[in-house]
Amino acid sequence: MDISVKEIEHIANLSRITLTVDEKKTFAKQLTNILDYIEKLNELDTDEVQPMAYATSLKNVFREDKLKSSFSRQEILELSPSSTNGFFKVPKVIE
Amino acid sequence: MLSHELSANQIKEKIIKREITAQEIVEELFEWINLKEPLIKAYLCLDKEGALLKAKEVDKKLDNGEKVGLLAGVPVALKDNICTVGIKTTCASKILENFIPPYDAFVVKRIKEEDAIIIGKANLDEFAMGSSNENSAFHITRNPWNTDCIPGGSGGGPAAAVTADMAFMALGSDTGGSVRQPSAFCGNVGCKPTYGRVSRYGLVAFASSLDQIGSVTKDVYDAALLLQVVSGHDGFDSTSATVGVPDYLSDINNVDGNLRIGVPKEFFGEGLNSEVGSAVMNALEIYKRNGAELVDLSLPHCGYAVATYYIIATAEASSNLARYDGVRYGHRSQLSEDNIIDMYSRVRAEGFGSEVKRRILFGNYVLSAGFYEAYYLKASKVRNLIKNDFEDAFKKVDCIISPTCPTPAFRIGEKITDPLQMYLSDIYTIPANLVGIPGISIPCGFTNTGLPIGMQILGKHFDEGKILKVAKLFENETDFHLKKPNLIEPEPKKGIDI
Numbered sequence: 177m178d179i180s181v182k183e184i185e186h187i188a189n190l191s192r193i194t195l196t197v198d199e200k201k202t203f204a205k206q207l208t209n210i211l212d213y214i215e216k217l218n219e220l221d222t223d224e225v226q227p228m229a230y231a232t233s234l235k236n237v238f239r240e241d242k243l244k245s246s247f248s249r250q251e252i253l254e255l256s257p258s259s260t261n262g263f264f265k266v267p268k269v270i271e
Numbered sequence: 272m273l274s275h276e277l278s279a280n281q282i283k284e285k286i287i288k289r290e291i292t293a294q295e296i297v298e299e300l301f302e303w304i305n306l307k308e309p310l311i312k313a314y315l316c317l318d319k320e321g322a323l324l325k326a327k328e329v330d331k332k333l334d335n336g337e338k339v340g341l342l343a344g345v346p347v348a349l350k351d352n353i354c355t356v357g358i359k360t361t362c363a364s365k366i367l368e369n370f371i372p373p374y375d376a377f378v379v380k381r382i383k384e385e386d387a388i389i390i391g392k393a394n395l396d397e398f399a400m401g402s403s404n405e406n407s408a409f410h411i412t413r414n415p416w417n418t419d420c421i422p423g424g425s426g427g428g429p430a431a432a433v434t435a436d437m438a439f440m441a442l443g444s445d446t447g448g449s450v451r452q453p454s455a456f457c458g459n460v461g462c463k464p465t466y467g468r469v470s471r472y473g474l475v476a477f478a479s480s481l482d483q484i485g486s487v488t489k490d491v492y493d494a495a496l497l498l499q500v501v502s503g504h505d506g507f508d509s510t511s512a513t514v515g516v517p518d519y520l521s522d523i524n525n526v527d528g529n530l531r532i533g534v535p536k537e538f539f540g541e542g543l544n545s546e547v548g549s550a551v552m553n554a555l556e557i558y559k560r561n562g563a564e565l566v567d568l569s570l571p572h573c574g575y576a577v578a579t580y581y582i583i584a585t586a587e588a589s590s591n592l593a594r595y596d597g598v599r600y601g602h603r604s605q606l607s608e609d610n611i612i613d614m615y616s617r618v619r620a621e622g623f624g625s626e627v628k629r630r631i632l633f634g635n636y637v638l639s640a641g642f643y644e645a646y647y648l649k650a651s652k653v654r655n656l657i658k659n660d661f662e663d664a665f666k667k668v669d670c671i672i673s674p675t676c677p678t679p680a681f682r683i684g685e686k687i688t689d690p691l692q693m694y695l696s697d698i699y700t701i702p703a704n705l706v707g708i709p710g711i712s713i714p715c716g717f718t719n720t721g722l723p724i725g726m727q728i729l730g731k732h733f734d735e736g737k738i739l740k741v742a743k744l745f746e747n748e749t750d751f752h753l754k755k756p757n758l759i760e761p762e763p764k765k766g767i768d769i
Contacts, residue, residue, distance in 0.1 A: 191635045194620040214578040227651030231466045231707020237509040257603035
């Protein structure tokens with residue numbers, strides 16, 4: 177199955193990545209190749225097979241509901257490329 | 272033999288016996304790094320100041336007759352996707368170029384507690400996505416055995432640093448072979464423990480159901496030593512196993528009972544380089560001479576492992592990497608945006624390299640409406656079939672031996688324009704990640720052109736002790752692990768090229 181430039185534009189939007197015209201063309205071609213390769217999975221009948229998400233048998237791992245110390249607001253905000261008055265600063269979200 | 276050529280355990284013994292101080296080791300090591308790093312480029316960042324400080328602390332403890340840790344005075348390199356408080360952790364990505372974590376990864380905390388000395392952060396493919404190190408946003412690390420060749424990936428930096436004696440040991444991460452494949456290409460010992468054996472807290476997430484921290488060392492004993500230190504339960508990683516950690520060191524030389532080694536035909540078929548194949552066959556003969564029984568096996572679904580992996584790994588990556596938004600940390604575009612979606616999209620376009628973009632796009636494609644069942648669900652089912660193959664095999668054998676990679680190290684630039692060919696270089700390492708079992712790559716020979724060949728030993732879940740012993744048996748019989756590359760710049764060509 178071919179992945180078109182239009183489909184690349186759609187998933188680039190879902191992925192929140194701006195692509196150049198050249199990137200769109202290259203990725204469409206490369207992802208089509210990879211998709212062709214993974215089509216080989218259809219050789220297998222998996223109707224009766226359970227899916228496996230994790231290689232571990234752990235389920236519902238809880239911790240005690242206890243307050244623990246964490247990072248200070250200051251420490252975390254210092255990592256931000258843009259902050260003001262104790263908040264992260266971003267472009268306007270709501271019109 | 273110069274100090275930096277010794278193994279981690281040998282240098283530790285010398286420090287404890289006071290034959291050399293930790294400070295002297297660090298000084299000597301940095302002199303060597305200054306000489307050889309321009310040729311190999313294994314590191315993204317070095318911390319001589321921090322290393323000397325820790326060395327003095329270890330020496331002082333010894334002066335005062337205090338107890339020292341299991342890694343006393345051993346200089347260690349860390350792959351740069353493992354968080355270190357106060358030291359940049361970039362994942363070899365522009366998006367994290369200036370990120371300084373406010374906390375240490377679990378493994379970093381553990382090695383510090385055992386008095387290891389962190390000397391620097393080693394290079395990788397961006398976000399550990401790649402098999403050659405060529406996807407680093409900063410520079411390409413070179414293979415110490417032939418600087419025209421790649422060191423492997425994604426952990427090419429840690430592997431090249433250990434091979435070039437620019438670190439005594441290193442920690443990396445293995446999602447599809449990123450510890451084992453570069454170790455095979457660089458001729459050292461790379462161990463990926465069972466999923467959950469070592470806490471992933473502080474390892475920058477790539478594909479969470481596959482990621483595992485592993486070790487790169489000069490010999491098998493050092494692998495056991497480092498695994499001993501970093502294994503164990505950690506409440507900060509909910510997938511961390513509660514299974515007890517055995518003593519890996521005390522009887523590493525005793526392979527108990529009659530060893531049954533599985534030889535899977537799918538790992539010796541089409542696409543396998545003949546020199547690699549015969550080196551592994553010769554190794555199997557050595558096991559046979561030492562009383563092991565070789566059992567022919569089939570793992571019929573392993574041929575589907577790469578396809579399965581590239582659906583699951585990219586799907587998980589597309590989700591894990593959604594956090595890089597330019598808001599809380601990392602790169603923010605200098606172009607002003609009046610819309611937050613445009614801001615995210617610009618930050619990610621500028622911050623990610625092409626392989627990372629490719630995988631995020633592919634991951635979102637296979638998860639997107641209408642395709643989920645055909646791809647992600649299908650892959651999850653095939654993953655289960657692969658797991659069943661291994662469960663059946665381990666009813667018959669104690670471990671499985673195969674080549675680590677189908678070829679020796681390839682040349683820089685050889686596969687970079689063909690992503691699929693690059694992915695296929697992990698064909699023998701990927702199944703262990705899908706199934707969650709431990710694997711170790713050890714040197715088992717050299718090609719005619721002098722490139723190392725790696726052999727992979729796979730074991731049952733939480734059976735690290737067994738595969739370490741099996742690896743040690745081979746190491747005791749051979750000297751491949753002691754060979755050193757000749758780190759001399761190639762002579763400039765003389766005369767006139769015609």
